Amino acid sequence: MRDELEYADLAEFAVNILREDLGSGGDVTSRVTIEETARLTAAVVSRDRLVLAGIHAAVAVFREMDPELKADLLCKDGDRLEPGDAIMRVHGNARALLGAERSALNVLQHLSGIATLTSQYVEKLEGTGCVLLDTRKTTPGLRALEKYAVRAGGGANHRMRLDDGILIKDNHVAQCGGVEMAVRAAKAAATGLEVQVEVDTLEQIGPALDAGADRLLCDNMSVAELVQAVRIVAGRVPIEASGGVTLETIRTIAETGVDFVSVGRITQSAPAADIGLDYVFC
Structure with missing residues (x-):
């Protein structure tokens, strides 16, 4: 450890x-x-x-x-x-x-x-095959230690820092003029990093995949929407679900078939x- x-x-x-x-x-x-x-x-x-x-x-x-x-x-x-x-x-x-x-x-x-707290979330995922991820919602100056604690509790780390991976979020999408253009720009940069993109609607999934996204983050989608997202993606790239996840809802979210669930509160509110x-x- x-x-x-x-x-x-x-x-x-x-x-x-x-x-x-x-x-x-x-x-x-x-x-x-x-x-x-x-x-x-x-x-x-x-x-x-x-x-x-x-x-x-x-x-x-x-x-x-x-x-x-x-x-x-x-x-x-x-x-x-x-x-x-x-x-x-x-x-x-x-x-x-x-x-x-x-x-x-x-x-x-x-x-x-x-x-x-991380271990409590991990226990809720038992048997689903879904992995619990942390976020960058950490105490300033304590990120390395807090993310270490997540691993001690059985969770996995997402990005440690902004240079660890590409995660295109809603503000990047808005600035670029759309999901497809944002993803294409990131892929064209040829950084060697995985390109993950946040999608807020099911309609964004197709353009993201067409542009070459390596991974999707489905943000604040309902359980019904996540089921549809999993069906649309059909295993082509990993899917992460995020947004308002609690101990009461995480298993239902995981059972939609997503690969990862990220939870900010395990570092932010434990x-x-x-x-x-x-x-x-x-």
């Missing part, structure tokens, strides 16, 4: 989020209440039923505060946890660990929340998982 973090520099990430929390004066509370050389052993514990994501990012935050931190990882990203399950045990300088606690837990809670840091008496 760590290979999926190729876009993320965890050390730099840790520096940036700690800078936000520590300010210029650092953790004043720990400094005035705890001896400089005091040591602390603590367990990071799940308080929810969740799918874990972000354990290495959390360790990076702790290690930025204490480079000599000892971390015993008891789980791995993608594991399904129950309330009370220990995720890892950390031992190091007490001031450093307490100064890093909130930032490390924020990361772990946020990414595990994404992985958990609630944080409940994870805490508990003092361990040695």
